[in-house]
Amino acid sequence: xxxxxxxxxxxxxxxxxxxxxxxxxxxxxxxxxxxxxxxxxxxxxxxxxxxxxxxxxxxxxxxxxxxxxxxxxxxxxxxxxxxxxxxxxxxxxxxxxxxxxxxxxxxxxxxxx
Amino acid sequence: xxxxxxxxxxxxxxxxxxxxxxxxxxxxxxxxxxxxxxxxxxxxxxxxxxxxxxxxxxxxxxxxxxxxxxxxxxxxxxxxxxxxxxxxxxxxxxxxxxxxxxxxxxxxxxxxxxxxx
Numbered sequence: 572x573x574x575x576x577x578x579x580x581x582x583x584x585x586x587x588x589x590x591x592x593x594x595x596x597x598x599x600x601x602x603x604x605x606x607x608x609x610x611x612x613x614x615x616x617x618x619x620x621x622x623x624x625x626x627x628x629x630x631x632x633x634x635x636x637x638x639x640x641x642x643x644x645x646x647x648x649x650x651x652x653x654x655x656x657x658x659x660x661x662x663x664x665x666x667x668x669x670x671x672x673x674x675x676x677x678x679x680x681x682x683x684x
Numbered sequence: 685x686x687x688x689x690x691x692x693x694x695x696x697x698x699x700x701x702x703x704x705x706x707x708x709x710x711x712x713x714x715x716x717x718x719x720x721x722x723x724x725x726x727x728x729x730x731x732x733x734x735x736x737x738x739x740x741x742x743x744x745x746x747x748x749x750x751x752x753x754x755x756x757x758x759x760x761x762x763x764x765x766x767x768x769x770x771x772x773x774x775x776x777x778x779x780x781x782x783x784x785x786x787x788x789x790x791x792x793x794x795x796x797x798x799x800x801x
């Protein structure tokens with residue numbers, strides 16, 4: 572069945588450091604890929620998405636590229652801020668309407684001033 | 685535009701009891717999905733409803749059941765509660781369904797935190 576594996580946390584960085592959170596997936600067919608973020612005390616929200624191979628999703632300085640050959644969707648940001656401290660979830664869906672979206676275990680990011 | 689709202693936000697039950705959680709979907713959304721998020725884990729898919737019918741189900745026993753109403757709001761019912769059911773229950777709404785295609789991003793409520801004693 573479909574699955575998502577992401578790097579374990581927590582990840583602790585200083586402000587302005589470079590961020591990478593690794594995500595790999597297993598799926599039949601051609602899933603859509605997502606990164607969701609959960610800020611402290613808030614609900615999950617979509618950060619970015621990509622729907623086909625080689626697509627790059629981007630938002631708020633974060634980027635991720637859909638790599639079919641390596642089945643990966645790594646999240647990157649060139650310069651993190653304290654406000655980026657949150658839990659990040661990689662996810663995939665292989666149907667319309669967000670059908671049966673599968674989430675990774677989440678990676679907690681702490682950014683120090 | 686009204687977002688996804690869930691109720692109650694917190695509740696405590698004892699083993700063997702039954703619970704009903706409620707969700708109002710975002711305006712314009714016709715699909716509702718329910719997830720269970722244990723502490724420190726990612727959300728686990730329970731089931732999805734589209735036009736009042738179950739549209740897909742994860743690896744959860746039949747004592748987890750749901751409903752979707754004509755206004756697209758939804759309920760999650762859990763019977764015979766067990767200690768391991770303690771978790772944050774998330775509702776998410778989206779547009780379309782599996783046949784409609786599209787990227788299918790989910791819009792989440794803040795969840796109902798259930799504690800089973």
